[in-house]
Amino acid sequence: MSVFTHLVAQLGRLLEPVLAESATAAAIVLFTVLVRLALHPLSRAAFRGATPMAGCLPMLLQLPVFFVMYQAFSSAEVGGAANELLGHRLFAAPLGGRWTDALGEGGVFGAPGLVFLGLFAAIAVVAAWSAARGRRAAAAAPPVPVALPVGAAKGAAVKGAAAKYGAKGNAGAKGNAGAKGNAGAKGKGNAHAKAGAKASASVAASGLPQVTAEQQAMMRKLGGVLPLLSFGTLITAAVVPLAAGLYLLTTTAWTVAERVWLQHRKERQGDAAQRSSP
Template structure:
């Protein structure tokens, strides 16, 4: 934990000329971004699995980091020395303060309370964004899987044309497969698809649980939660965009070849 404390403190000192008393809070955000960058290859690999639970491994690997963050802003001493991080603030609220403590310092609309309300509002926006994207993604995957498994299969004609028309037909079929982009989803049973559809609708709602966690942990840990949750949603949106762009490029090449 002393290594983490030293790293955040050094980052805070680098940012202090620009951000003054909020430099340590910015250092926590920067530290979180560095952690997520290190985990990005795992997140990308998990996304390729095309399941609603994609990203669970990076989430689990962050638990030790979150625990260290929690301890660093909950302990008065670190390594036998006074914890210097506890004296730092985000605007009017100490980074080691909790929501309940802010309630005793002017209520929800006091100087500290407003900082927590801003944090909660930002987390709620990210959670809502995650829930909307999660539901849309689950619905799209379920619809594509149902279409690919329920579509009628026509027997190949004995006198099928070969030339340019044959190539065009093959290209259209390949383009349709790329557009579906469901891979393994097309091979699973209807029961498995239903389970995955339900999970896809429920898992995004878990993001709202971050609000409850942020209300009981130190403000610094709440900043970590906000940053890593926002990163997760933005990362999946970017990966989905790249996937769809690659699929469109494949379709265009097939159409040009036809």
């Protein structure tokens, strides 16, 4: 933790001529950006997976960093010496202070309270942006092929063929050609059964994901709930030190912006591949 404290303090000193007492807050944002840049290759690999849980690994790897950030702005001493970070502020609010402390110093609209309100508003905007994009992505996702046993596919094909060509056979019977119509229905029904079985086998051999209808329904529900989890960051920011809240805001905004950029890049590559194909 002392290494982290030293790094943030050094970054704050570099920014102090420009940002004065808010330099340490800016150093926390810069530190968060450096962490996310280091994790970007993992985020890009997770995005290629195109699963609802894409990005979980980068999030898990950030937990130790967040824990260190929390401890650095909650402990009065670091390595046996006074914690110099606790004396720094973001405007009127100390970086080690919590929202409950701000409420006790001036209420919701006091000077420290307004800083926390600004933080909450920024987190809410990012969360709403994330939720809106998540819902659009879930609605635009192509349906996953549903696995059907070969016997079921064959039975469905036979039933459909019998219904289709049985009607033609009846019409043929009225024109004194019923035997021929029934023979045609039987032959074409067998052909459709073979085609249905062949299509089912080709889907299985193609390596495409095959799920049941119940699993598809569960995936749709999960895709609608996951974007709403972004608003849980608001609850966390209300109980952790202000410095940790800044970290949460920065990393959440980075995550959303990163996915927007990766999606845009993927679409551009797809368009380029379509133009180059004959």
